[in-house]
Amino acid sequence: MDTITRRYADISLQRYVTIVQKNQAKSAQLKRRHSSVTSIFVRALARREGVKYKNMFADNWASAVTRLAGDTVHSDSTDDLLVALARSGKITTTDQLSMLVAHHRRGRV
Structure with a gap:
């Protein structure tokens, strides 16, 4: 194998390793978010109240409007359950917002 081929093989291996590390970090973050205290509480409350999104x-x-504006939408099951709980009147919108902020703060830690 000549030097140029080895150099490109190393670069693509480095890219692969970087992609795998990023995906592992993202997966760990999602697991933490899904098992946060807020997430567990919201799932239990929705189950107890019989609320589904x-x-x-x-x-x-x-x-669609958000995508057209150039932003991305990332909502998970906890976000959806909070919306469903607020729509059904089981929690206030103030409680919904507080739990949503707590949920997203915990997910980024």
Whole structure:
């Protein structure tokens, strides 16, 4: 194998390692977010109250508008359950916002 081929093989190996490390970090972050105290509480509350998230036209519209604005939408099951709990009147919008902020702060740690 000549020097140039080895150099490109090393670069692609480095890229591969970088991609794998980023994916592992992202996976660990999602696991932490899913097992945060807020996430566990929200899932238990929704189960106790019999609330499930149902995607509505307004949700699809908001996602489309956000994408058209050039932003990305990243919502997980806890976000969706918080929306469902607020829509059903089981929690106030103030509580929803507080738990949403706590959930996302814990997920980034």
